[in-house]
Amino acid sequence: MRTFFRIIRFAMQSMLRNFWLSFVTVSVFVLTLITVNAVIILNVLANASVKSVEGRVQVTVYFTSDASVDTVKSTQSYLLGLSQVKDVSYVTAEDALIAFKETHKSDPVILGALDEVDGNPLGQALKIRAYNAADFPFILEALETPEYAPFIKDKNYNNYESALKVLGNFSEKIRIGFLVLALFFGFIAMLIVFNTIRVAIYVHREEIGVMKLVGANDWFIRGPFLLESIFYAFIATGIMAGIIATTLRFANPYIVAFFQGVDVDLVAYYSTNALPMFGAQFGILAFLGLATTAFAMRRYLRV
Amino acid sequence: MITFKNVTKEYPPKTHALAGVSFRINAGEFVSITGQSGSGKSTVAKMIFAEERPTSGQILIGDWDISKIGRADIPILRRQIGVVFQDFKLLPKKTAFENVAFALHVAGESGKRIREVVPHVLKIVGLAEKGHRYPRQLSGGEQQRVSIARALVHRPKIIVADEPTGNLDAITAREIMELFTRINDFGTTVLLVTHDRDIVNGLHKRVITLRDGKVSSDAEKGKYLLT
Ligand SMILES: Nc1ncnc2c1ncn2[C@@H]1O[C@H](COP(=O)(O)OP(=O)(O)OP(=O)(O)O)[C@@H](O)[C@H]1O
Ligand SMILES: [Mg+2]
Numbered sequence: 001m002r003t004f005f006r007i008i009r010f011a012m013q014s015m016l017r018n019f020w021l022s023f024v025t026v027s028v029f030v031l032t033l034i035t036v037n038a039v040i041i042l043n044v045l046a047n048a049s050v051k052s053v054e055g056r057v058q059v060t061v062y063f064t065s066d067a068s069v070d071t072v073k074s075t076q077s078y079l080l081g082l083s084q085v086k087d088v089s090y091v092t093a094e095d096a097l098i099a100f101k102e103t104h105k106s107d108p109v110i111l112g113a114l115d116e117v118d119g120n121p122l123g124q125a126l127k128i129r130a131y132n133a134a135d136f137p138f139i140l141e142a143l144e145t146p147e148y149a150p151f152i153k154d155k156n157y158n159n160y161e162s163a164l165k166v167l168g169n170f171s172e173k174i175r176i177g178f179l180v181l182a183l184f185f186g187f188i189a190m191l192i193v194f195n196t197i198r199v200a201i202y203v204h205r206e207e208i209g210v211m212k213l214v215g216a217n218d219w220f221i222r223g224p225f226l227l228e229s230i231f232y233a234f235i236a237t238g239i240m241a242g243i244i245a246t247t248l249r250f251a252n253p254y255i256v257a258f259f260q261g262v263d264v265d266l267v268a269y270y271s272t273n274a275l276p277m278f279g280a281q282f283g284i285l286a287f288l289g290l291a292t293t294a295f296a297m298r299r300y301l302r303v
Numbered sequence: 304m305i306t307f308k309n310v311t312k313e314y315p316p317k318t319h320a321l322a323g324v325s326f327r328i329n330a331g332e333f334v335s336i337t338g339q340s341g342s343g344k345s346t347v348a349k350m351i352f353a354e355e356r357p358t359s360g361q362i363l364i365g366d367w368d369i370s371k372i373g374r375a376d377i378p379i380l381r382r383q384i385g386v387v388f389q390d391f392k393l394l395p396k397k398t399a400f401e402n403v404a405f406a407l408h409v410a411g412e413s414g415k416r417i418r419e420v421v422p423h424v425l426k427i428v429g430l431a432e433k434g435h436r437y438p439r440q441l442s443g444g445e446q447q448r449v450s451i452a453r454a455l456v457h458r459p460k461i462i463v464a465d466e467p468t469g470n471l472d473a474i475t476a477r478e479i480m481e482l483f484t485r486i487n488d489f490g491t492t493v494l495l496v497t498h499d500r501d502i503v504n505g506l507h508k509r510v511i512t513l514r515d516g517k518v519s520s521d522a523e524k525g526k527y528l529l530t
Contacts, residue, residue: 003411210392213352214406214453215381218374 003220011227014200021196022232028192029236029285030243032185036281037244039178044269045259046171052262053167057133059140060156065093065123067151072124075148079128082142084135091125123153189285190292193232197225197296208301222297229289237282244270304330304461304492305351310360312346312516320346322516323360328494330460333487335495335503337527338513344496347513348465351494352384353377364461382410385454385462385491389469391446393438399425399449400434406456424452428482444475451482455491462486465496476502503527 015022063072072090079088091099097120104110114121130136140155201208211221252267270277305328312321320343328334336344349355350362353372361370369380393402400421407417425434428448438446447467454462464483468476480502487493497503503510503526510525511518520528 002413006408006411206392207394210394210405211409213381213386213392214409215378215457216409217378220409 007220007223007227010224011231014204014224014228015231018196018200018203021199025189025192025196025232026236026239028185028189029232029289030239032182032189033236033240033281033285034243035178035182035185037240039175039182040277041266042171042175042178044266045255045264046167046175048262048264049167049259050171052259054133055129057136058127058129059136060091061126061128061143061152062096062154062156063123063125063151064153065121067123069124071148071151072126075143075151076126078148079126079139079142082139084130084132084139086129086131088129089127091127093120093122093124096122096125186288190288193229193289193292194296196232197229197293198300200225200228201297201300222301225293225297225301226290229293230286233282233285233289236285237278240281241274241278304328304332304365305494306361306363307347307350308361308363310350310357310362312343312350312355313358320516321357324513324516324518325360326511326518326521328492330492331487331490333484333493333495333506333508335497335506335508335510335525336513337496337498337503337510338519339498342513343516344498344513345465348386348463348494348496351461351463352386353380378410382457383459383461385451385457385459387447387450387454387462387464387467389466391438391443391450391470393446393449393453395438398435398437399430399441399445399452402438402449403434403453403456406453410457420456421452424455425449427455427486428452442475443471444478447471447475447479448482451479451486455486459491461492461494463494463496466498467495468497468499468502473501477505480506500527 061075063075076088076090079085100122101111101114128136128139130139143149143152143155208221248267248270252265255264255266307324307326310321310324311319313319324343324347336347338344346355350357351364353369356372357370361368363369364380364384367380369376372380393399394405397405403421403424404417407420412420422431422434425431428451430445430448430452433441433445438449441449447470451462451464451467454464462483467483468479471479476499483493483495484506507524509521509523510527512520512525512528
């Protein structure tokens with residue numbers, strides 16, 4: 001135990017004595033973590049956006065004017081029986097007309113054309129929402145039966161589909177970009193740790209020589225260097241947690257405002273997942289650091 | 304206490320530093336090893352504290368065969384042997400006290416014991432008052448005393464000193480030798496490597512002379528034989 005504390009002290013001393021090296025090492029660790037967290041945040045945002053857009057996708061099925069209310073209602077319950085369908089709302093012909101006039105209220109040509117026709121040219125309609133936007137083709141296919149097809153005048157996607165695809169592609173690309181960046185920084189971090197430990201060994205060579213002479217065992221000599229790399233990982237993770245906490249505190253209102261209506265609460269996300277997430281980040285950094293240090297010691301520290 | 308049985312040492316590619324060295328040093332002896340530069344004196348010293356291993360032959364410390372000592376056992380051996388060098392090997396950023404204490408730190412001794420033992424050994428080497436000084440604030444002779452104190456702090460049965468007076472003037476050297484003699488009087492086996500004729504002749508102790516990696520003479524109350 002006593003020896004353990006002495007090893008800790010030796011490790012701290014080494015970090016402080018090579019302050020700038022330690023600083024650079026921690027900085028690169030932090031850079032690595034920033035890119036990793038960028039991927040995480042991007043993931044959260046992208047998932048939330050996709051969900052929210054998917055939730056808004058709906059298909060409207062317009063019925064011919066000779067379709068009876070019963071036909072439409074039975075179509076509605078048929079659709080509700082499908083497991084992919086989230087809900088189906090019934091729109092009367094009158095409501096459809098009102099809605100149509102509302103959407104085109106600034107277009108006198110269309111409104112004029114509507115006045116030319118007597119009565120209501122629009123029929124009843126059903127608005128379908130699905131749990132998953134990808135299921136719409138299947139749902140629409142299900143309506144292609146002799147029972148319903150003759151009464152269906154038109155099926156209309158409000159065109160979120162292509163938007164979704166664009167969003168998906170885009171976030172995928174950014175995610176890959178950041179992952180590549182994270183790997184790159186991770187690699188640089190390892191090189192820098194290697195160099196830092198190499199220099200630390202060099203700086204301590206005299207001390208190490210004397211330690212060996214007076215009978216220090218391997219662990220006592222190697223321990224501080226291993227510990228040093230763990231400290232770097234720990235400090236970097238701490239700084240990263242600080243950065244995330246402060247940025248989110250200030251940025252969260254803007255992010256929420258930007259993603260209007262989308263349920264993105266990064267603060268909540270990070271605070272519920274803080275321990276496993278930063279734990280994992282620390283773990284990975286510490287592992288990389290230890291592996292690199294062990295490698296550097298094999299090369300430069302003959303015990 | 305120390306037994307060399309037909310020890311050879313070859314440094315790759317083909318330097319034969321030692322070519323069949325045998326001798327036996329008993330507990331409590333004070334033995335000087337002399338010889339010309341390159342005759343293998345330091346190699347003998349290094350083998351005793353396992354900094355080098357023999358290429359062939361056997362080395363016993365007590366009845367422990369250290370010829371093929373495992374890495375994990377080296378620290379145990381070194382805590383039983385005090386070593387002193389020509390260049391002192393003190394840590395410049397530690398005080399005399401801390402330099403001595405360092406050897407105990409490394410062995411995991413308690414702070415309490417360190418505070419007891421270190422002043423005691425500093426007193427033995429005559430530096431009771433100068434423990435707080437840094438090496439650069441001490442004369443060469445005083446620095447060597449610190450390194451001797453550090454070698455003594457584990458209460459070793461053997462002290463190995465490789466040219467401990469090499470950097471010191473004649474008077475200081477004699478003082479250091481008196482210190483070694485006193486340490487030997489307490490019962491510690493002392494192995495002194497030196498090529499200083501006056502020192503060897505002044506000791507009137509056993510002298511082993513090496514030539515080209517072989518023992519060329521081994522005499523009780525010996526003299527420095529080379530010209
Ligand atoms: N690490 C090494 N690698 C290769 N050769 C070495 C090594 N150490 C010593 N030697 C060679 O072994 C021989 C004996 O060296 P050693 O240091 O034992 O001599 P020495 O008697 O102590 O000499 P000096 O009085 O100059 O200190 C020399 O020829 C030296 O060049
Ligand atoms: Mg020598």
